Amino acid sequence: MLRPYEILLKAGLRPTRQRLDLAGLIFGASGRHLTAKELYQFARESDVSVSLATVYNALNQFADASIIKRIPVDRGLVYFDTDINAHHHFYVDGEDRIIDIGSDAISFGGFHEIPDGYVISGVEIVIRLQRCGQTSKCIASVAEEMSIETDPPDEKPSDI
Numbered sequence: 001m002l003r004p005y006e007i008l009l010k011a012g013l014r015p016t017r018q019r020l021d022l023a024g025l026i027f028g029a030s031g032r033h034l035t036a037k038e039l040y041q042f043a044r045e046s047d048v049s050v051s052l053a054t055v056y057n058a059l060n061q062f063a064d065a066s067i068i069k070r071i072p073v074d075r076g077l078v079y080f081d082t083d084i085n086a087h088h089h090f091y092v093d094g095e096d097r098i099i100d101i102g103s104d105a106i107s108f109g110g111f112h113e114i115p116d117g118y119v120i121s122g123v124e125i126v127i128r129l130q131r132c133g134q135t136s137k138c139i140a141s142v143a144e145e146m147s148i149e150t151d152p153p154d155e156k157p158s159d160i
């Protein structure tokens with residue numbers, strides 16, 4: 001695996017101290033998804049002295065140089081991903097959590113409404129999830145998905 005210095009040089013980015021520190025944090029763990037604010041927090045905890053603006057700039061420069069990938073999730077919420085291979089994501093509303101989905105897990109059929117003169121350069125999907133609460137609608141939909149029959153909760157209690 002390449003070291004931050006080599007990653008930056010290969011991408012044509014001058015390996016400044018701050019870029020090196022931030023790249024070291026980002027690439028320290030593989031498959032990491034981070035927002036700028038999370039990286040800023042991580043930098044502070046790691047005694048890397050940078051401003052939030054510097055973190056934003058560096059992440060955008062890294063994404064422009066294709067060494068990380070942008071995942072726009074919501075208006076104003078962008079995750080950055082160290083896995084630059086094509087794949088999809090689940091985003092869990094209310095938990096600020098993003099989960100990888102393999103590129104083969106979603107398939108498309110009969111999609112040929114592409115404007116003349118264009119080709120599809122990539123398809124990356126963010127599927128928004130909400131944690132299933134204890135509402136009857138939620139329980140029924142999960143049960144239906146799993147082909148389980150549900151008993152109304154107040155019907156004869158069972159001794160197991």
Ligand SMILES: [Zn+2]
Nearest residue numbers: 081083087100
């Ligand atoms: Zn990912």
